[in-house]
Amino acid sequence: MNSEEIAKLANVSRSTVSRVVNNYKNVPEETRVKVQKVIDQYEYTPNSSARTLAGKANNIIGLFIADIDNTGSSNQWLGANSPYNAELIAKVIQSCKRKGYMVLVNTISEKEELKKMEAFFNNRMLFGGIFIGFPYGMKEIESIAEQNYNIVFIDQFDEDSKQYNMVKTVNCHNLNGGYSAVKYLIELGHTKIAHVTGDNRLSSIEREEGYKKALKEMKIPVDSSLIINGEYREEIAYKKTKKLISDYKPTAIFSANDIMALGIIKAINEMGMSVPEDISVIGYDHLKYSEWMQLDLTTLEVSLDELSEKAVKLLFNKKSNSREICQPVLVKKYSTTKLKK
Amino acid sequence: MNSEEIAKLANVSRSTVSRVVNNYKNVPEETRVKVQKVIDQYEYTPNSSARTLAGKANNIIGLFIADIDNTGSSNQWLGANSPYNAELIAKVIQSCKRKGYMVLVNTISEKEELKKMEAFFNNRMLFGGIFIGFPYGMKEIESIAEQNYNIVFIDQFDEDSKQYNMVKTVNCHNLNGGYSAVKYLIELGHTKIAHVTGDNRLSSIEREEGYKKALKEMKIPVDSSLIINGEYREEIAYKKTKKLISDYKPTAIFSANDIMALGIIKAINEMGMSVPEDISVIGYDHLKYSEWMQLDLTTLEVSLDELSEKAVKLLFNKKSNSREICQPVLVKKYSTTKLKK
DNA sequence: CTGAAAGCGCTTACAG
DNA sequence: CTGAAAGCGCTTACAG
Numbered sequence: 001m002n003s004e005e006i007a008k009l010a011n012v013s014r015s016t017v018s019r020v021v022n023n024y025k026n027v028p029e030e031t032r033v034k035v036q037k038v039i040d041q042y043e044y045t046p047n048s049s050a051r052t053l054a055g056k057a058n059n060i061i062g063l064f065i066a067d068i069d070n071t072g073s074s075n076q077w078l079g080a081n082s083p084y085n086a087e088l089i090a091k092v093i094q095s096c097k098r099k100g101y102m103v104l105v106n107t108i109s110e111k112e113e114l115k116k117m118e119a120f121f122n123n124r125m126l127f128g129g130i131f132i133g134f135p136y137g138m139k140e141i142e143s144i145a146e147q148n149y150n151i152v153f154i155d156q157f158d159e160d161s162k163q164y165n166m167v168k169t170v171n172c173h174n175l176n177g178g179y180s181a182v183k184y185l186i187e188l189g190h191t192k193i194a195h196v197t198g199d200n201r202l203s204s205i206e207r208e209e210g211y212k213k214a215l216k217e218m219k220i221p222v223d224s225s226l227i228i229n230g231e232y233r234e235e236i237a238y239k240k241t242k243k244l245i246s247d248y249k250p251t252a253i254f255s256a257n258d259i260m261a262l263g264i265i266k267a268i269n270e271m272g273m274s275v276p277e278d279i280s281v282i283g284y285d286h287l288k289y290s291e292w293m294q295l296d297l298t299t300l301e302v303s304l305d306e307l308s309e310k311a312v313k314l315l316f317n318k319k320s321n322s323r324e325i326c327q328p329v330l331v332k333k334y335s336t337t338k339l340k341k
Numbered sequence: 342m343n344s345e346e347i348a349k350l351a352n353v354s355r356s357t358v359s360r361v362v363n364n365y366k367n368v369p370e371e372t373r374v375k376v377q378k379v380i381d382q383y384e385y386t387p388n389s390s391a392r393t394l395a396g397k398a399n400n401i402i403g404l405f406i407a408d409i410d411n412t413g414s415s416n417q418w419l420g421a422n423s424p425y426n427a428e429l430i431a432k433v434i435q436s437c438k439r440k441g442y443m444v445l446v447n448t449i450s451e452k453e454e455l456k457k458m459e460a461f462f463n464n465r466m467l468f469g470g471i472f473i474g475f476p477y478g479m480k481e482i483e484s485i486a487e488q489n490y491n492i493v494f495i496d497q498f499d500e501d502s503k504q505y506n507m508v509k510t511v512n513c514h515n516l517n518g519g520y521s522a523v524k525y526l527i528e529l530g531h532t533k534i535a536h537v538t539g540d541n542r543l544s545s546i547e548r549e550e551g552y553k554k555a556l557k558e559m560k561i562p563v564d565s566s567l568i569i570n571g572e573y574r575e576e577i578a579y580k581k582t583k584k585l586i587s588d589y590k591p592t593a594i595f596s597a598n599d600i601m602a603l604g605i606i607k608a609i610n611e612m613g614m615s616v617p618e619d620i621s622v623i624g625y626d627h628l629k630y631s632e633w634m635q636l637d638l639t640t641l642e643v644s645l646d647e648l649s650e651k652a653v654k655l656l657f658n659k660k661s662n663s664r665e666i667c668q669p670v671l672v673k674k675y676s677t678t679k680l681k682k
Numbered sequence: 683c684t685g686a687a688a689g690c691g692c693t694t695a696c697a698g
Numbered sequence: 699c700t701g702a703a704a705g706c707g708c709t710t711a712c713a714g
Binding site (some may be wrong): 343344345356358360362363387388389390391392393394395397403524564 | 690691692693694
């Protein structure tokens with residue numbers, strides 16, 4: 001069933017069918033009803049390839065997730081496999097569906113793949129795209145950002161970025177998150193606070209800035225030996241934390257995400273100590289799956305519902321440099337406690 | 342950049358460009374190289390809408406996930422939100438990517454949505470589709486199955502289905518899974534074994550059959566009061582298990598999935614008992630996230646890598662009724678133990 | 683308000 | 699082996 005057949009059955013031209021399908025106003029109610037009736041009866045759906053080719057944007061939104069392992073070792077938690085991304089994928093699908101759009105999920109593991117993606121935007125294959133998880137300052141991402149495609153970047157560009165004023169962004173204010181995590185630990189009496197950082201993404205960089213800001217504000221000197229790089233990965237955090245603890249004996253640890261917090265807690269337990277009695281731990285993300293853990297983790301929550309809703313909303317915003325911010329909320333649970341005097 | 346421009350630059354016709362792009366054999370090496378060089382130089386990618394419209398199948402595979410709540414209450418773990426599905430989505434994306442295909446993820450919450458999906462197959466918008474999680478015997482799914490679209494159904498049709506011999510299927514042999522779970526419990530000395538079932542899907546039906554088969558084989562009468570319906574949902578399993586335990590005091594529980602096992606274990610703990618000392622528990626799925634739990638769950642594992650690889654492989658199989666089977670493996674951990682005499 | 687016609691960028695018989 | 703041309707099913711100026 002195509003528009004020509006519908007046109008014949010409704011006794012109008014294909015142009016008119018098209019006008020009805022696209023809800024153009026210059027068609028009288030009577031005609032509209034007549035045509036719509038035939039459309040409904042035959043369950044006609046316009047061929048999306050033809051529409052796209054003729055100039056309409058497809059009702060597909062691309063979700064592009066970095067799947068780049070910069071540590072060299074294999075990582076089962078990357079890309080779509082990461083629990084954070086898995087939750088986000090589900091939320092983005094929901095948000096898009098509410099708008100009548102579908103989601104094409106792409107994991108990007110090689111830079112060349114980004115080149116191919118550009119064709120999708122040029123071809124109108126995609127109405128828009130959402131990019132997440134790419135390294136801060138990644139050249140290929142910056143060059144895409146300069147193309148004026150309809151793309152929302154999540155936690156990718158900050159005020160220091162040359163492209164900041166030409167792109168749509170949702171930023172999660174990770175600086176605030178890191179800051180309030182560490183501030184809370186300080187309020188609990190801790191001063192020897194370690195930080196296990198993420199990787200080369202903006203979120204990690206900002207969380208670390210927040211950590212430093214809180215310390216400075218409270219006149220606690222920043223000790224770089226208390227900052228270790230966990231690459232956002234459980235097993236790396238696990239290993240390095242053991243060394244960190246035996247070398248420097250922190251009383252609290254701020255982990256740049258929940259997954260590493262699991263590794264950190266495991267390390268603490270294996271060293272014969274417990275959380276929070278001996279060491280307080282704060283995570284980041286408030287992963288839904290962490291509900292399953294015996295130990296309820298104090299963590300920073302960014303609502304992924306809010307994040308995905310805002311990202312999708314921006315896609316429909318005409319302004320090419322519109323932006324949204326999500327604020328993290330400190331969720332106080334049982335992995336943190338007052339420093340024993 | 343389109344095929345006409347490439348044709349001009351390479352001094353051939355658009356037909357020849359098309360032949361090179363599509364790797365047709367009837368073009369001499371010399372011509373191929375000449376054209377390919379121009380294609381590479383200008384990073385030409387054919388417009389996928391035009392290709393599709395002209396008769397080629399798109400390199401997109403649709404993943405259709407049931408998001409149907411038949412319990413009436415809201416369920417945060419459904420559809421793409423379910424951890425099982427989240428893992429599966431990631432795996433399917435990987436498998437498709439290896440074949441050079443992309444994945445369009447659709448959650449289906451209303452029957453009408455299935456009608457629209459049919460247009461995608463008719464339009465060649467999708468090279469194929471993978472369906473998972475729909476109720477056994479669902480009319481709309483059966484009617485789609487009869488259409489001869491390129492679709493693989495996971496755990497949807499069994500030998501009793503009228504459509505069984507006309508569809509591509511991957512079945513996980515849930516009967517074997519349920520059987521070996523319960524057999525194992527019997528070997529551990531248990532006879533009072535309860536079963537918390539899933540919902541109206543084939544996987545659940547078969548797991549229950551396996552439970553009954555093992556009991557019958559060992560001459561243990563099937564006691565229907567020991568079988569309760571958990572709808573595959575943690576909180577329902579949690580509530581009903583409390584009643585089950587106080588009413589019938591089973592010494593072992595076979596849960597139709599891991600998520601419910603969490604609710605079951607929570608119920609057991611809250612009633613002052615522990616796992617496995619007082620009650621042994623077996624789950625199903627071996628969710629990756631369950632690694633995070635303090636208690637390592639004895640469970641049935643179906644490799645989602647294998648499942649998605651097989652599903653994608655079938656999509657490329659010409660035979661419209663080709664099929665694959667995945668065998669579950671019993672993973673013995675620490676939530677099960679010998680019955681205390 | 684409405685239709686005829688051009689055009690979107692491919693693929694594929696067809697003819698040579 | 700190769701090109702001219704028709705056709706895929708829409709949308710959209712354009713003319714009326």
